Amino acid sequence: MHNVFRLDFNGQSSEHHRTPQGFLRVKAKLTKTGVFTYDQHREYRPDTEVFRADALASLKGAPVTDLHPSESGAEAFLTAANAKTHMVGLTESIERDGDYLKGSLIIFHEDTIKAIERGERKEISLGYQCQLDRTPGEINGEAYDAVQTNIVVNHVALGPKGWGRAGPDCAIHTDSKTPNTGTTMSETIRLDGVDVALNSANITNLFSEKQR
Numbered sequence: 001m002h003n004v005f006r007l008d009f010n011g012q013s014s015e016h017h018r019t020p021q022g023f024l025r026v027k028a029k030l031t032k033t034g035v036f037t038y039d040q041h042r043e044y045r046p047d048t049e050v051f052r053a054d055a056l057a058s059l060k061g062a063p064v065t066d067l068h069p070s071e072s073g074a075e076a077f078l079t080a081a082n083a084k085t086h087m088v089g090l091t092e093s094i095e096r097d098g099d100y101l102k103g104s105l106i107i108f109h110e111d112t113i114k115a116i117e118r119g120e121r122k123e124i125s126l127g128y129q130c131q132l133d134r135t136p137g138e139i140n141g142e143a144y145d146a147v148q149t150n151i152v153v154n155h156v157a158l159g160p161k162g163w164g165r166a167g168p169d170c171a172i173h174t175d176s177k178t179p180n181t182g183t184t185m186s187e188t189i190r191l192d193g194v195d196v197a198l199n200s201a202n203i204t205n206l207f208s209e210k211q212r
Contacts, residue, residue, distance in 0.1 A: 004132055016116060023089075024107040024116060029100040030059065030091070030156060031126055035142040044137065044144040049130075049151050051096055058128075058153040064089035064105050065157045066112045068127055077127055077154040088112045091156055105156060112158065122161040128153045 016026040033047045049055060063078050065086045078086055088109035095102060107113050115121040133147040 004130060018113075019106070024113040026105040026107060026116065027102070028105055028124055029097065029102045030094075030124065032100045034099065035139060035144045041145040042143065043132065043146045043148050044139055044142075045148045045151075046139075047099070049147075049149055050101060052151070055151040055153065056094060056101075058151075059091060059101065059103070059156075060094050062091045062153050063087040063155045064091065064107065065127075065155050066109070066115070066121070067159055068125065068155075068157045077129075086155075088158075105158075107158075116158070120160055121158040123159045125157045125159060126153055127155045127157060 016024055019025055031045075031050060033045055033050050035042050035044050063083060063086070065078065066088050069076055069078060069082060069086050089105055089107040089112070091103050091105055093104045107116065112121060129152045130148045131150045133149055134145065135147065136143070136145050137147070138144070
């Protein structure tokens with residue numbers, strides 16, 4: 001097994017509202033179990049890994065960002081050195097909901113709050129590190145090429161509509177429309193020798209948003 005870095009688009013939010021302090025609380029489905037497609041291969045994320053105690057601990061109080069940090073490779077993640085620049089909120093109240101892991105995001109930054117309320121930030125993406133066991137297999141009739149293990153969440157990112165390209169199952173909603181349950185995810189590319197789950201359209205959006 002070896003370590004890889006993932007920027008996955010697989011969350012859903014059902015509601016958001018202002019707190020008494022004027023911040024925004026976003027209730028969200030942040031990640032889920034299942035088989036996910038990455039470009040040329042498929043990876044299985046079992047419930048034993050998604051709901052593992054260490055994985056849950058890494059998501060509690062995790063920083064929330066407006067888009068992913070624009071650095072490449074491992075530096076695409078937050079550190080003590082760059083958190084002040086990128087962090088706009090944090091997670092709280094993490095719990096299991098069937099095959100999903102759900103919780104709340106508290107957004108402090110007014111620009112991001114307004115972007116969510118205007119619908120300009122619709123989709124949720126986790127940035128995390130995991131190990132890949134490249135032993136192929138099958139679960140519930142779905143074949144996979146590798147298993148994600150030892151998941152450690154680094155941050156939760158918010159992005160515009162169409163950013164995650166996985167339909168309304170990965171979006172912030174303000175109505176009761178039934179979400180699509182598709183599990184197609186972004187492709188994996190190599191940046192500075194590190195596998196990162198993004199596609200060319202996402203990279204273009206990432207840098208164009210940060211340069212505005």
